Amino acid sequence: MLAYALGFLLILGALWILAIATGWGLPYFLLAQGLNWLKINPWESTVVAGLLLLLGLLLFMRPRENTERAYRTSSQGGDVRISHEALQEIIVRSATTLPGVIEVQASLRERETGLEILAFCQFEQGVLIPQTSGELQKKVKQDVELYTGITVIEVKVLVRRLQKAYSARVR
Numbered sequence: 001m002l003a004y005a006l007g008f009l010l011i012l013g014a015l016w017i018l019a020i021a022t023g024w025g026l027p028y029f030l031l032a033q034g035l036n037w038l039k040i041n042p043w044e045s046t047v048v049a050g051l052l053l054l055l056g057l058l059l060f061m062r063p064r065e066n067t068e069r070a071y072r073t074s075s076q077g078g079d080v081r082i083s084h085e086a087l088q089e090i091i092v093r094s095a096t097t098l099p100g101v102i103e104v105q106a107s108l109r110e111r112e113t114g115l116e117i118l119a120f121c122q123f124e125q126g127v128l129i130p131q132t133s134g135e136l137q138k139k140v141k142q143d144v145e146l147y148t149g150i151t152v153i154e155v156k157v158l159v160r161r162l163q164k165a166y167s168a169r170v171r
Contacts, residue, residue, distance in 0.1 A: 070084065091143075094140050098135055101132065103122040113153050117156070119136065121160065
């Protein structure tokens with residue numbers, strides 16, 4: 001949210017400067033009038049400067065969030081965190097062991113009751129999509145819960161495309 005607000009302010013500032021640079025008088029007039037108002041009203045100017053300074057300090061001192069997404073699970077020894085990438089790798093390896101599954105990409109959503117997995121798949125042409133999708137859902141759910149201890153509430157499958165299986169050429 002903050003990035004959007006800051007981006008909007010930067011775009012607005014750039015357009016303001018562009019308008020002044022192209023000779024449009026209104027932005028320059030408004031800027032000069034605003035600066036004059038700040039000069040004439042020192043108490044109001046001090047309050048505005050204090051609020052802007054406080055806002056800037058709050059944004060600067062705000063604790064930074066960890067950008068690496070990890071999922072928590074517990075073990076007898078304590079807390080264990082599993083990275084987003086590791087979970088995706090488990091899902092891909094689990095799904096591609098099934099016959100007829102060529103490629104898988106996974107998207108994860110953490111819910112209050114567990115993990116929701118969305119698997120984007122490419123199947124071989126000729127596979128029975130409902131049967132293969134059901135096996136994929138069952139296997140991915142089973143493997144993620146077995147290897148990580150994280151509860152999987154749902155595995156959704158989106159079949160993006162079908163492709164003919166390529167056979168190896170024999171010379």
